[in-house]
Amino acid sequence: MAASQGNSESYGPLTPAMFHVLLALADDDLHGYAIFKEVDLRTGGKVQLSTGTLYGIIKRLLADGLIAELRTRPAAAQDDERRRYYRLTTRGREVAAAEAERMNEMVSIAKAKNLLKKLRTA
C-alpha cells in the first residue's frame, strides 16, 4: 500500500477539474454527459465543464491510466453508439484518494490556524 501510495502521490498535480471528473466516476461508470451532470450536481452548478475541457481531461486521464473505457455497453434500445462509457481504474482511485488526503491535510492545517473559523465568521 505504501508503495502504491507513493506512486499516486508522485502523479503530477491534479487540476480541480480533473479531480472532479475522478470524483464523478468514483461511484459509478458514466458516459461524458453523465460526468458533466454529476459534477454540476455535486458542486451545485459552481463547476461547469465545457465539452472541450471535459474531453481534454478524459483523453489525459485515459492516457495516464486513471480511467478506462468500458467495452460492455447498455442494451441496444437504451444505447447511442456515439456514447462512450468510462470507469475509474484502481490507479485512478488511488490518485484521487491521495489528492483527497492531501486536501484533508491542508484543511486540517487551515483549521489549526483558525482560518476556517475566520472564513465562516467573515
Added chain:
Amino acid sequence: MTRETSWAARSYRALLRLLPFDFRSDYGPEMELVFREQRKDAERHGGIMGGLRLWWETILGIFRTAPGEHLAMFGQDARFALRMMRKNPGFTLAAVMTLGLGIGANSAIFSVVNAVLLKPLPYAHGDRLVLVQQQAPKMGLLDQPFSVQEINDYRTQNHSLDALVEYHNMNFILLGRSEPERVETGVVSWNYFEVFGVTPLFGRNFRPEDEVIGAPAVLMLSYEYWIRSFGGDPTVVGKTFKMNDRLHTVVGVLPPVPQYPDENDVYMPTSACPFRSAPDFIANRRSRMMNVFARMKPGVDVRQAQADLSGVAANLQKAYPDVYPSTVDYSVHTNTLQEQLTHNARPTMLVLLGAAGFVLLIACANVANLNLARMVRRERELAVRAALGAGRVRMFRQLLTESFLLAVIGGGLGLLFSWGVLNLLVTLAARFTPRAREIHLDATVLLFTLGIAVIASLLSGTAPALASRDTVVGSLKEGSGQSTVGKVRQRMRSLLIVTQVAVSFLLLIGAGLMLRSFLNLQHVDAGFQPENVLTMGIGLDFTKYNTGDKTRAFFESLLEKISAQNGVRSAAASMMIPLAGSMRMSNDFQIEGLAPVPGQSLPVADFRVVSPSYFDALHIPILEGRGFTRSDRPGVPDVAILSRTAAYRFWGAQDPVGKRFSTDGGKTWAQIVGVVGDVKQYGLDKNPADEIYVSMAQNPISDSILVVKTAGEPMSVASQIIELIHEMDPNQPAARVRSMDQVRAESVAGPRLTSNLLGLFASLALTIAATGIGGVMALAVSQRKREIGVRMAIGARPGEILRMILGQGMGLVMLGVALGLFGALALTRLLRGLLFEVQPTDPLTFVGVATVLAAAAFAACYIPARRAAHVDPMIALRSE
C-alpha cells in the same frame, strides 16, 4: 444514426475543427452529443441567456484545449519522426546537410540584406537625415563641395530643415603617442553628432563654444580608432595631444556607428582646422571643400526639402550670377542618407539573395526526391499504419513533421554555416556600404531562418506527403495499382529533377556571367603597369612645412634619396594614384586663342600634380613631346601634360604641344609640353577622364603619395623608405603602404567577391543537382532490374541498355536545360548593372554552362546506367 443539421450543430462541428484530427476522430461525435444535451439543459433552465452562456464557455473551452492538443500531437509525431531519422542515418545526414547548406546560404545573405538594406539607420531620426549636393552638370560636376558662404546661405534661407551641418576630411599628424601618427580627421560643425543623434560613449559632445575661432582645440575619437590605438581605455578622455602645432584635448569617444563618407580616426570642430578657419577661405564663395548633411523638420519629406533648397539655389544664382553662371546648369540635389549609404550595395545584395533562394529551391527539390525514394522502402509501414486507421490527414501531418524536423536541424546547421562565413560577408559588404559593421546574426535573422526552415519543410515534404496517399491506396489494393503508384512517383521525381537542372542552369549562368565580367575587368588595360610599384601616403605637417619651398625641398630630397637606394628603379610623388578612390580636382580652363563665349561654359578637366618620374614609375607612355623634368621649376613658365583623351577632346586634330591654357582667367598661362597615354583613374570599368598633369615643383603640395618602381618585390623596400623618411624628419609618419598590384586588386574586390560567392552558390547547386540526378537514376535502375533482365534475356545488348538509361536521364536534363535557358534569358537582364563588357545573353557563357551542366549530369547518369548494363538477367529475374 442521423447527423444533426441545425445551425447550432453545424457551428459546433465547425468549432471542433480547431482540434487536431485525431482528437476529433476519437471524441468528436460524443462531444456533439454532449453539447446538444448541455444546450437543451441550458435553454430549459436559463433561456436564451443560459444558451448564450453555454456557447461562450464552450468556445473558450475549445480554444483553451486546442493548442495543448496540437502540441501533444506534434510531440508524438516528432518522437516518431526522430525514431525514423535514427533508423535511416544515411538519408537523414544527406537531407540535413543539403537543407543546411540551402538554409545557411539564405540566412547568411539575409543577415547582410537585413543589416544593410532593411534596418533603419542606427542614428536617432535616421529617416530624416539627408545629404545635400551641389551640381553643375555642364561642368561634369554632380557632387560639388560647398564653400562656407554657401553653407551659411543654405542654413539661413531654408524653411524645411531642422539643422544643416558640414563635414570635410583631412589628414593631420597627431603627436604625443609613442610615434607620430597620421590620423584621418573629420572636420565637422559643433552640432554634427547631435544632428545624427549620436551620443558619445564616453565624455561629451562638441558644444557651440568649441566652434568659436580661437577656442581651445578639442577632439572626439572614433570608436574604431579608440579600440585600435588606445585599447578601449576610457581614461583617454581629458588627455591632450599635439596636432597642427596646437594642443588638442580629447573630449569624447564615439559609439560604433557607420561613418560616412569616410572612416575617420578623430573628429574636430571646424574652428580647429587651420584651412577651414582661415579668413580668406571663409570669405571666398568659390573655396569649396565641405560636404553638407541636414536633418529635415518632422513631417517634411525629401521632395519638399528638395523643392525648398532648389528655391535657395535659385536665390544664389540671382544674387551671384558670376559664381553660378546659367551655362553650368547649377542646381542642388537632396538625397536621403539611407539611400546614399545603401544604393551601391542594393543590386549586388539582391542578386545574391535571389541566388541563395535558388540554392534553397534546389536543396528542397533534392530532399523531396530523397523522401520520394525513401517512400518506396516505407510503403509497407505506411500501408500498415493506414490499415490501423491512420487517416490521410494524419499521415500527411506525420510526413510533414518529419520534413519539418529535418529542416529545423538543417536550419541549425545553416546558422552555424552563416556564423562561419559572417566575416567574409562583412568584408564583401564593406566594399559597398559603410553599414557593413552592423551585420550580425540577430533575432530577425533567427526568425527569418525559422521561416525559411518552415518553407523548406513544406517544399521538401509536400510532394512525398501527397505521394503517400497514392502509396497507401495502391498498397492496400492487393496486386493492383503498384505500377500506377510507381508511375506517379516516377513522374514526380522526374519533375523535381527537371526543376533542379533548370534552376542550376540559371545559377550557373549568373555565376558564369559574373565570372566573365570579372575576368574582363582583370584584363582591362589600365594604362599603367602596376607590377613592382610601391605606394605610400605622406602628409607633411603643414605647420612645419608652411611654404611651397619647404614642401618642394622635402619631396625633392626624399625622392632623390629613395632613387639612390638599391632595388629602386625610379621614385615619384603624386597628389593621387590611379584606382585608389574617387577624389578628383576638377577645374575649368581657358584655351589660348579661344576667347570665352558668353553663355558657353569653359572646358573642364581633372588636374593631377605629379613629380618628374611619375610616368616612368608607372610606365605611362609619353606619346608626344616630353615628360616633366627637374628644370620645370618655379621661375620658369608653368608646364602641363595632357592625357590622350584630353588632347583629342580639347585640341582635336591639332598638335597640342606648345599650346597654352589658363586656369585663372588669363592672368597666367601654362604651356603644354607633352601628351601621355590614358589612365583609368577612377575604376577599371570607368572610361578614362580628361586629365591635365601639372608639375609638382611648380605646384607644391603637402599631402602626396610616393610611387616607387622597384626591381623586385616592392614591399621589401618599404621599411627602407620609411627609415629614410624618419631620417629626414622623425615626426613624419607614412600611411597606407601598399603595392600598386594591391591597389588594383582592391579596386575590383567587390566584383571579385560577388563572382566568388555566386560561383560558390552555383557549384553548390551543381553538386546537389548532380547527386540528385545520380540518386534518382540509380533508384530507377534498381526498380527496373526485372524489366532490364527481361530485355537482356530476349537479346538486348549491354550497350543498348546503357544508351536507354542514359537517354532517359539526359532527356530530363535537356528538358531542364531548355527551361533554364528561358528562365535565364528572362532573368539575367537583372544582372546587367553588375556586368562589365559582357551581355546578359552572352552566347559563350550560355553554351559553356550548358556543356558543363550536361557533362556533370552525364557523369551522374553514367554510373547507374553502367550498372544497369551489367545486370545479370538470370539474377535479375530470380530476384523478383
